[in-house]
Amino acid sequence: MLEKLRIIFTIPELRYKVFLTLGLLAIYRIGFHIPLPMVSASESGGASDFLERVSLFAASDLRQLTIFGLGIMPYISASIILQLLSTTVPALAELKKEGQAGQKKINEYTRYLTVGICVVQSWLYLSFVLTTTGTGGEGNINALFLNADGTGLAFGWQLTAVMVMTCGSVFLMWLGEQIDEHGIGNGISLLIMAGILAQMPKALFELFGSMEPKLTGLQAGNFGIETLILLCVLFVSVVVGVVFITLGQRKIPTQSAKFTRGRRVYGGTRQFLPLRINQAGVMPIIFASSLLMIPGYGLDFIAQAFDNDNSFAKLLRTMSGPLLDQASFVFNLMYVVLIFFFCYFWTAITFNPKEISDNLRDSGTFIPGYRPGKRTTDYLEKVMLRITYVGAGFLSIVAIVPTIVYGSLGVPYSIAGFYGGTGLLIAVSVAFDLVQKIDAHLVMRNYRGMLEDAGGGVSPVV
Known part of the structure; x- marks a missing residue:
């Protein structure tokens, strides 16, 4: 290296x-x-x-x-x-x-x-x-x-x-x-x-x-040796998971049609159409967390306009409480639901199976077993729906682990959020993109890429 x-x-x-x-x-x-x-x-x-x-x-x-x-x-x-x-x-x-x-x-x-x-x-x-x-x-x-x-x-x-x-x-x-x-x-x-x-x-x-250099039994607010070990495990686990999901692809086999020009036959080669598992990237977490903050703080802000003994103000505080408590079941459930929703929403915006199907047909390429046109479009859409479910599940795990650590262990959000959450997901994803662009310059000059020995050119296939 x-x-x-x-x-x-x-x-x-x-x-x-x-x-x-x-x-x-x-x-x-x-x-x-x-x-x-x-x-x-x-x-x-x-x-x-x-x-x-x-x-x-x-x-x-x-x-x-x-x-x-x-x-x-x-x-x-x-x-x-x-x-x-x-x-x-x-x-x-x-x-x-x-x-x-x-x-x-x-x-x-x-x-x-x-x-x-x-x-x-x-x-x-x-x-x-x-x-x-x-x-x-x-x-x-x-x-x-x-x-x-x-x-x-x-x-x-x-x-x-x-x-x-x-x-x-x-x-x-x-x-x-x-x-x-x-x-x-x-x-x-x-x-x-x-x-x-x-x-x-x-x-x-x-x-x-x-942190205190002693065993605290993972008590909320007391940072001991167990808390440090847990945060280190989360850090390594999230990095490994982000690397796997970021590089993970669903490779769909394609084959180009044969055609004859003079006495030679061209085409007929088999290739792959790669579909990313995490097609939406980190955007679903950003959308979900931003949208989830609005109701809780909004209700609490409205409640402050009334007296503390007002029944309507008490109702608003009762409703905003679970939305502001990241350790609550309601908060994490809504967080996961919103992440899944925005994963499918953002994938539907950025991924157009009909356009890809038309491009394959215009270039004389087809997916074996599926006719060009509507059947190919339906197949690509079905595959993307399935792999998006996997990507959304991964993003949900990455998102709620810091909130659970923040709520159950009393670790400040500045620590829980960066060392095992969205911040780490963004940093690792951008770092991989940077390394891949540096590799492109090295390979163009006949040098070996930085990740070549580490399997950087091979993506997990699902």
Whole structure:
């Protein structure tokens, strides 16, 4: 492995791409240490817990207001919205079929939509921070930026904060595109992974700082040797599972038709059509966790508007309790149901069996035992439904294990979430994609790939 790493830095073009990518990621991390001078976010109460969960998927730290406070999530949201609309809006569907020119136009629409989402999210986020302590948020505002009567942040400075955070997210979008074009790997994915990995050392330090070097019997809130061993086992298990599922494929045999040209016969070769087991990736977990947070915090927020003795407020708190308690059976059951739903939903959006069937027929390729056309489409859809069930089950296990550890052992979410959950799933998946792209450069120059000895070129078949 050390020899292969040395080879990477001996190739001038690849060395330039790697250093450029590292430099752009360093700029990305530096921006998270440049706070807005007007406001400092509050880390008290349930707000801190809520912001911590959202920060995991936004590749940012929403607990403090910085120039990159929104992270790259507005661009991801805009991309998801355009991708969903391209399946329902005829004009966008036609652009998608135009190839590179159409995709360039869709990317332009995505940038415009990103700016709009940034403005809305930054304004809502700023309003949320200003209401966390005191009327108008005086406890969070720098005294130099208060209104003339000292009751809140001046409107002009609010607009300035919104513009700065909007420009910060747009700049991150530009950084991701520069990595795509001049660096190595998927730029947006690398930004998300860098945000997750940057918070892992803090979580690890927090774990060892609160751990007691003795046996505690896995008591909630007491971090002993058993807790450390359990977290290590979860870490290794999730990494192994993510690697297996990420590389796992259902290979469908295909055969091209024979045709004669002159005195020679061409075609007739047997190939495989690979279908990924986890076709939806990590998106179902992001959708499910985001959607599951809204009812609990929403009901609790509405209940705060009434007196504690109000019967309606008690009903709302009774309903929001199981949704906010990650150790509850109701929370985990709804979490699994939503993950399965979004797995099938996202797969239906991104995987089009009819389009694949038409492409096979146009290229003179068919699946043995199935006629081209509707029968091939139905077969591909049936296979994808079955393997999606396996992928959804795996994502459900990865998602609920940290919530169970968080609720039953009292381990902080910053630890349970990163060392055995979604953060680890994203990091491992993006790392594999990065290594595969580096391997492509090495193989093109007649070098052996980094994962060649480890079986990186062979995917598990189901």
